[in-house]
Amino acid sequence: MKIKNILFLMAVIFAFVACNDDTDPVLPQYKASVLTHPANDTLYVLEQVNASKVLLTLDWTAYKQTDLLVGAVSYVVQMDLAGNDFSQARTFTPVPGVTVDAESSDYTTSLKVEDVNKVLMNGFRVPADTIANVEFRVITRVGNVVVPSSASNVFKARVIPYKALDTPVLYIIGDGLVGWDNSAAAIGRDLQVFFGESNVDVSVGKYTYTGYFKKGGGLKLVTNAGDWDSAYGYADAAGTLVAKGGGNIPTPAADGFYTFTVDLKALSYNFEPYAAGASAPTYNRIGVVGSATSNGWDSPDAEMTQVTPHVWVIKGISLTAAEMKFRANDAWDVSWGGNSTNLPFGISDSGDNIAIAKGSTYFISFNDLTKNYVIIDEDRLP
Incomplete structure (x- = not known):
């Protein structure tokens, strides 16, 4: 048995022996962390357009803990609705403790908009677009065990969640x-x-x-x-x-x-x-051309079908992870590019090549009036 485990058992035995019949055993306690940021009672309005962005950053000071309790130390941020006394607390990704001999260490972690929103909407069933009074704290975890006595001071906030719309294609x-x-x-x-x-x-x-x-x-x-x-x-x-x-x-x-x-x-x-x-130019053919296509930058282009005036579609086109453009009549007189790096929705608003990040089979729609396009992996379609 490891020395630390032996020491831990001895501490537990000593705690029991030291107690009389009228007292409870006293186990070693961790010193609570101290939250230093952010400020209390801040109002956060969550929006889906900012889902991947940082909502808030928590800073705290944690103290060197006793060696009597063994196991890797980490810190977790807990959130609960105000008034629950953290009885229904949800935890976020743990932050590993540093292995230094200092008496205290400073930590920081960030929470994303979508992560907090999911907890509020799915975990606590808070109605969208209403204010939720919430509380955050930091608590110490030893191995897989959360130590209740290690809870930090509480940061209070007001948060307005949003209803996430999961309809990328309409x-x-x-x-x-x-x-x-x-x-x-x-x-x-x-x-x-x-x-x-x-x-x-x-x-x-x-x-x-x-x-x-x-x-x-x-x-x-x-x-x-x-x-x-x-x-x-x-x-x-x-x-x-x-x-x-x-x-x-x-x-x-x-x-x-x-x-x-x-x-x-x-x-x-x-x-x-x-x-x-009514007066917009019309085209006999519009196609997809580029290093992402089987013909590369040479003719013939992958021909699109005009399903309604000025709206062109191609289904089942195989593209590699490379580049493409739209062009008219297999010639470079009229062509459309774009600098969108995040498909599927974009606008051909420049002469740049449109980047295809993943080789797959795609559905593509292009509007030659507005230059809007949709380039979507057919795995995302029925």
Whole structure:
């Protein structure tokens, strides 16, 4: 048996022997850490656009602990709703203790927006967009055992969580655009894929689609191909949507080009005339070209299909981890690049090559009016 284990057993035996019948055994106690940052009663408003960013940083001083209790020392940050006295505490990733002989050491750790939001929404069932009074503390862990007596002072905060939207791909369906086929095979045809100004916008439920809409038609918004029950529908003439229900969204009173915007968080939609659509250049062919394609930078390009005016689609295209562009008529007279490094949503807003990070089979949609594109791994589609 190791010397430390023997010492620990001797300490326990001594504690019991030293007690009389009227007292409880006294085991060695750890000295509590001291939280020094941040300030109390700060209000934090969580937003999904900042999900991967740091929400707050906790600094504390921890003290050298007795050698009588054996095992690796680490520190965990606990969070609970105010008033629970940490009886329902959730813990975050532990911070390893340093192995130095100093009497005290300073530590720091950061908590991300999405991690705190998940605890509030999923763990504590706090309603979105409401203030939750929470408390944080640092507690010592020895091996796998949390030592209750080691709890630090408490940091109090007010936090407003958000409802996370997990709908990276949203489809438009209906005879106001193409048709009503709601099968996976219809993705890119009757099921038109919404574009997004950026991945950040999409992460908070904001989508856009500029195209030719037919008067007197209807539309719905589908989140899962083939599933009508989860679709968004029409609520009222004020431009309000209904999740998992509602009627068909009516198209504008006149045929023409419109920008159709949707905000799933606000449950709203809007049609705005797109005057430039009527006089915009048209192309016989648009294709995908580049080192990511099987033909490289040479013709012929991987040809896309124009499924509705100015919106082009290609399915099942194999791309390697390299670069690509869109171009018209297998020539460099008109081409579109982009510097987005975070697919699937982007805009061809520069002459740069579009980087493909992973070799796979892709679905691609490109709008030559707005230069929006979607490049998505087909593993993420039905």
